[in-house]
Amino acid sequence: MSTREEDIPGYDAIIVGGGPAGLSAALILGRCRRRVLVCDSGQYRNHAAREMHGFLSRDGIAPSELRRIAREQLAPYGVEIRESAVTDVRRGARRFEVTLEGGERLRCRKLLLATGLVDRLPELPGLPAMYGKSVHHCPYCDGWEARDQAIGVYGQGGTGVSLAVNMKTWSDDVVLFTDGPASLSRSDADRLARHRIGVREERVARLEGRDGMLERVVLEDGSAVERRSLFVKAKQEQGADLAERLRCTVTEERGVETVAEHEETTREGVFVAGDASKEVLLAIVAAAEGAAAAFGINCALQEEELA
Numbered sequence: 001m002s003t004r005e006e007d008i009p010g011y012d013a014i015i016v017g018g019g020p021a022g023l024s025a026a027l028i029l030g031r032c033r034r035r036v037l038v039c040d041s042g043q044y045r046n047h048a049a050r051e052m053h054g055f056l057s058r059d060g061i062a063p064s065e066l067r068r069i070a071r072e073q074l075a076p077y078g079v080e081i082r083e084s085a086v087t088d089v090r091r092g093a094r095r096f097e098v099t100l101e102g103g104e105r106l107r108c109r110k111l112l113l114a115t116g117l118v119d120r121l122p123e124l125p126g127l128p129a130m131y132g133k134s135v136h137h138c139p140y141c142d143g144w145e146a147r148d149q150a151i152g153v154y155g156q157g158g159t160g161v162s163l164a165v166n167m168k169t170w171s172d173d174v175v176l177f178t179d180g181p182a183s184l185s186r187s188d189a190d191r192l193a194r195h196r197i198g199v200r201e202e203r204v205a206r207l208e209g210r211d212g213m214l215e216r217v218v219l220e221d222g223s224a225v226e227r228r229s230l231f232v233k234a235k236q237e238q239g240a241d242l243a244e245r246l247r248c249t250v251t252e253e254r255g256v257e258t259v260a261e262h263e264e265t266t267r268e269g270v271f272v273a274g275d276a277s278k279e280v281l282l283a284i285v286a287a288a289e290g291a292a293a294a295f296g297i298n299c300a301l302q303e304e305e306l307a
């Protein structure tokens with residue numbers, strides 16, 4: 001027997017993702033007396049980081065501690081949290097229908113995608129043990145800790161060149177590793193030379209160090225370049241395919257696109273916040289976007305209720 005839409009448990013908003021974006025939205029919506037559910041599969045983008053930097057009043061805090069405090073502060077507002085992945089979302093006649101892993105179905109009036117991004121790191125032997133300790137990808141997150149050190153940059157083409165040049169803000173000693181022929185344009189080669197950035201085109205054999213701290217980049221010809229940190233260009237993919245399922249516009253460059261005010265996507269009633277919308281990829285920006293989306297969701301609900 002098929003279940004009628006009215007018989008499925010309902011929420012004002014379901015938030016998919018419990019990182020800074022989703023939890024921040026939950027706080028605002030909870031304070032708006034909304035019935036809110038956060039579903040979180042717990043694959044946080046910054047899982048490898050020991051400390052989170054640049055979050056006003058929380059600089060240096062462990063990411064897990066930020067989430068613990070955030071969840072504690074949600075409790076008085078009755079926000080529900082499920083440690084569960086959302087596997088499907090559909091737009092029903094009047095509601096969104098959300099399916100959790102295991103098959104349970106829920107419905108909601110508005111939906112917030114705060115599903116983040118997943119980084120695809122270069123496959124370099126030695127890198128996994130160093131990621132988040134001495135191998136990073138974001139200078140705004142970890143550049144200060146690498147200041148004045150011997151910094152390596154791993155990347156190809158114009159993006160590798162740009163990252164290498166940008167790292168000069170934090171150290172004079174920067175070497176670019178292209179892991180194969182650099183094939184630089186004349187202007188990129190001039191730019192690197194102008195900023196005294198060395199280029200190593202040999203294939204990278206492995207990263208060596210101790211306790212997660214990089215000591216040298218070993219090249220395939222057996223030579224080694226002493227470095228204390230390495231910044232890499234990571235390829236990023238959406239943390240979930242729910243936006244595509246709902247036929248929101250998603251592009252490689254901009255992620256899930258917003259078109260309306262307050263983080264609403266190309267599909268009415270579907271909002272996005274945090275890294276999934278690929279603006280500035282910082283936790284405090286994700287939290288701010290979560291708050292803006294919650295504002296938009298509450299305004300949309302008020303329009304329906306108080307017209």
Ligand SMILES: Cc1cc2nc3c(=O)[nH]c(=O)nc-3n(C[C@H](O)[C@H](O)[C@H](O)COP(=O)(O)OP(=O)(O)OC[C@H]3O[C@@H](n4cnc5c(N)ncnc54)[C@H](O)[C@@H]3O)c2cc1C
Binds near residue numbers: 017086141276
């Ligand atoms: C190594 C590293 C270090 C970083 N350091 C810093 C730093 O120092 N300072 C800083 O400001 N930023 C830092 N960042 C960036 C920061 O982590 C992100 O900007 C921030 O986490 C984005 O928050 P978010 O809520 O959008 O996504 P996330 O924190 O990634 O949370 C997304 C959540 O959604 C969940 N999810 C995805 N799909 C589903 C689904 N279908 N169902 C249910 N749940 C789902 C995921 O499991 C995850 O729990 C760092 C990033 C990395 C990778």
